[in-house]
Amino acid sequence: MSRRARKRMVEGSVKVVNQLGLHARAAAKLVRLAGAFGSRVHLIRHDRNVEANAKSILSVLTLAASIGTELHLRAEGDDESAAFEAISDLFSTGFGETDR
Numbered sequence: 001m002s003r004r005a006r007k008r009m010v011e012g013s014v015k016v017v018n019q020l021g022l023h024a025r026a027a028a029k030l031v032r033l034a035g036a037f038g039s040r041v042h043l044i045r046h047d048r049n050v051e052a053n054a055k056s057i058l059s060v061l062t063l064a065a066s067i068g069t070e071l072h073l074r075a076e077g078d079d080e081s082a083a084f085e086a087i088s089d090l091f092s093t094g095f096g097e098t099d100r
Contacts (some may be wrong), residue, residue: 001054010084011074014043018094026056026095031057033090039077041087046072054087 016022023029032042034054041054045063052059052072065071073091075083090096 001027008080009074009076010080011072012084012088014064014071014073014088014091016067016069016071016091019067021061021069022060024061025093026097027057027060029095030045030090031055031062033086034083037075037077037079037086039075039083040081041076041083042074044068044072044074052068 018026020026042051043054043060043063044051045065048064050063052063054060054095063069063071071091072086073084075081075087077083
């Protein structure tokens with residue numbers, strides 16, 4: 001009898017808090033960070049029914065996420081918890097941007 005491994009995943013909401021939203025520079029930071037993890041990382045924008053691979057800048061930019069946009073973050077893989085935590089922190093700190 002074959003047993004299937006339980007599918008693991010960490011997911012939750014993140015909010016875009018930086019003034020310029022998820023623009024090219026912020027998206028590049030996100031892609032670099034997500035790429036540092038082996039887990040699959042996706043962002044979903046439910047209000048527009050768009051899902052993006054967080055390791056692809058073109059995919060991330062299709063979210064067109066401005067300030068205040070809420071996204072669903074999902075990480076799946078061996079380092080999913082670390083990936084989720086690091087990416088959540090990136091969002092909550094506004095991608096390290098300061099108001100100018």
